[in-house]
Amino acid sequence: MAFRASSTIEFSGISKRFGGVVAVNDLTFTVEPGVVTGFLGPNGAGKTTTLRMLLGLVRPTSGSATFGGSAYHELAQPLSTVGTALEASSFHPGRSGRNHLRVYAAAAGIDDGRVANVLETVGLSEFADRKVGGYSMGMRQRLGLAFALLGDPGVLVLDEPSNGLDPEGIRWMRGFLRSLAEDGRTVLISSHVLSEVQQSVDRVVIIRRGSSVFQGSLDALETGSHVNVDAVDRAALARILLAAGAAVHDVEGMLRVTGVGVEQVGELALSAGIPLRHLAAEHVGLEEVFLDLVGDADSSGDSA
Amino acid sequence: MIRAIRSEYRKLTSTSGWWILLLILVGYVGFTAALLAGLFGALGEQLAGTQGAPQVDSASLPPIIYSTATAIGYVFPLILGVLVVTSEFRHQTLTPTFLATPRRSRVLAAKLVVLFGAGAVYGVAGVLGSVGLGAPILALTGNEAAIDSGETWLLLARIVLTMAIWTVVGAGIGALIPNQIAAIVVVLAFTQFVEPILRFAASIWEWTADVGKFLPGAASDALVGASFYTTLSPAAATATLEWWQGGLVLIGIATTSAAAGAMTSWRKDVT
Numbered sequence: 210m211a212f213r214a215s216s217t218i219e220f221s222g223i224s225k226r227f228g229g230v231v232a233v234n235d236l237t238f239t240v241e242p243g244v245v246t247g248f249l250g251p252n253g254a255g256k257t258t259t260l261r262m263l264l265g266l267v268r269p270t271s272g273s274a275t276f277g278g279s280a281y282h283e284l285a286q287p288l289s290t291v292g293t294a295l296e297a298s299s300f301h302p303g304r305s306g307r308n309h310l311r312v313y314a315a316a317a318g319i320d321d322g323r324v325a326n327v328l329e330t331v332g333l334s335e336f337a338d339r340k341v342g343g344y345s346m347g348m349r350q351r352l353g354l355a356f357a358l359l360g361d362p363g364v365l366v367l368d369e370p371s372n373g374l375d376p377e378g379i380r381w382m383r384g385f386l387r388s389l390a391e392d393g394r395t396v397l398i399s400s401h402v403l404s405e406v407q408q409s410v411d412r413v414v415i416i417r418r419g420s421s422v423f424q425g426s427l428d429a430l431e432t433g434s435h436v437n438v439d440a441v442d443r444a445a446l447a448r449i450l451l452a453a454g455a456a457v458h459d460v461e462g463m464l465r466v467t468g469v470g471v472e473q474v475g476e477l478a479l480s481a482g483i484p485l486r487h488l489a490a491e492h493v494g495l496e497e498v499f500l501d502l503v504g505d506a507d508s509s510g511d512s513a
Numbered sequence: 514m515i516r517a518i519r520s521e522y523r524k525l526t527s528t529s530g531w532w533i534l535l536l537i538l539v540g541y542v543g544f545t546a547a548l549l550a551g552l553f554g555a556l557g558e559q560l561a562g563t564q565g566a567p568q569v570d571s572a573s574l575p576p577i578i579y580s581t582a583t584a585i586g587y588v589f590p591l592i593l594g595v596l597v598v599t600s601e602f603r604h605q606t607l608t609p610t611f612l613a614t615p616r617r618s619r620v621l622a623a624k625l626v627v628l629f630g631a632g633a634v635y636g637v638a639g640v641l642g643s644v645g646l647g648a649p650i651l652a653l654t655g656n657e658a659a660i661d662s663g664e665t666w667l668l669l670a671r672i673v674l675t676m677a678i679w680t681v682v683g684a685g686i687g688a689l690i691p692n693q694i695a696a697i698v699v700v701l702a703f704t705q706f707v708e709p710i711l712r713f714a715a716s717i718w719e720w721t722a723d724v725g726k727f728l729p730g731a732a733s734d735a736l737v738g739a740s741f742y743t744t745l746s747p748a749a750a751t752a753t754l755e756w757w758q759g760g761l762v763l764i765g766i767a768t769t770s771a772a773a774g775a776m777t778s779w780r781k782d783v784t
Contacts, residue, residue, distance in 0.1 A: 266783040296605075313610075317516070
């Protein structure tokens with residue numbers, strides 16, 4: 210591939226306040242070339258605002274975001290350095306897909322021949338001369354991606370790229386993102402559903418209410434298993450488990466125990482003479498860990 | 514800057530709005546010019562004998578007829594300018610626009626350049642409508658069409674310039690009022706209702722006429738040098754600016770509104 214050098218994206222202490230509302234709060238993370246980084250969080254967590262600050266569309270209240278040390282507006286060839294697909298609605302409905310791309314190719318000094326190439330890449334050639342107003346959500350998503358690829362950039366920033374795609378499209382997108390990263394490009398994709406990007410990302414940054422709650426590999430996110438246990442005398446059971454160094458949460462009418470294995474829980478209960486009425490090991494899926502991180506965890510209080 | 518201009522040119526010509534407005538302009542101006550030419554051409558002598566009727570001699574007819582291109586047509590380039598700028602907000606195309614050209618002032622400047630050119634095209638089209646239908650009817654009714662006069666050609670050139678400036682005024686208003694519907698309502702209400710009333714009211718006394726001549730429509734008519742509004746005004750006191758003064762007032766309105774828009778909505782966060 211002939212793309213220009215990929216660069217590292219760096220967010221440093223970036224914050225945004227809209228009036229009295231803190232949308233993004235002191236985010237710091239880096240996005241490395243050669244891997245796909247997932248930027249995750251529920252809707253309204255501040256993902257889009259963060260990306261828009263990175264791209265110079267929204268002015269940060271404090272902090273900065275750069276590509277290899279340069280702010281977006283300082284890039285000499287922005288579209289050939291960073292490709293962006295923010296949302297599937299930034300089109301004039303009366304303009305054809307091809308003309309949409311030609312408008313921005315002209316602005317960025319990109320050869321018109323490239324327009325046909327990217328339309329081909331995203332599978333829109335057949336519909337290129339139809340007005341965007343008649344496009345389906347999936348076609349708009351593909352046109353957005355074509356815009357991102359226009360300058361053959363070394364960095365790609367894609368906001369919810371799988372939104373509106375059919376299952377086949379999602380599979381295609383997955384493979385496509387992987388191939389972009391394998392080329393050595395820097396790929397940052399946001400999503401509010403972990404399972405949607407689980408198979409295409411290597412690293413994740415998870416935010417909740419504008420603040421980072423996890424950064425690292427997917428493997429590090431997977432915390433394994435916990436034990437669900439219950440007894441008639443729940444308080445006594447909790448006491449002996451805490452004494453053995455386990456973490457105990459009172460969840461949905463039983464105890465959720467981490468830090469000790471299922472056999473150890475059984476032995477502890479037996480030696481203390483506490484009859485159990487439920488004991489089971491439970492594997493925690495990624496999605497559950499994700500939801501735990503981003504959800505309002507206040508509902509499950511510590512039990513003692 | 515060249516790239517941004519090329520991009521804006523492609524934006525304008527790749528949707529149908531510009532030529533639809535252009536066709537309506539030509540039709541509307543042509544119809545009005547034909548109607549006025551027929552009316553005054555045929556009734557000129559009768560009007561001359563009627564007390565209280567507007568007095569129009571044959572020699573002053575061509576400028577009145579030809580200047581319908583601006584007198585009633587100026588609202589079309591004005592609306593084009595408003596539409597081009599506000600549609601970027603309405604369809605959220607400011608996002609890809611500012612991604613491709615992060616220097617926002619450059620985008621606005623490129624828009625003004627392209628719109629100025631488009632406004633000149635509207636001017637030529639308006640002239641084709643007013644002269645194309647007005648001149649033959651004047652000739653048919655036995656009046657001077659004055660097509661070979663240098664004066665007429667100067668008038669037509671000033672019409673083209675005036676229409677070009679009006680698109681820039683529209684762009685400025687669009688940047689000041691990014692809500693497309695609100696901007697169109699304000700423009701139509703002002704040009705079709707508020708200003709005509711103000712101009713009429715201002716012409717009642719001499720001191721108000723001195724203020725009224727600075728109204729945008731009045732300045733536009735002054736720049737062109739003719740308008741059936743001023744000619745047919747029933748009031749005695751109709752002060753007008755010199756043509757170049759009218760031009761300066763109009764350019765002042767255009768640059769002030771564009772600069773104010775550039776410093777407000779154009780600089781805001783694009784969310």
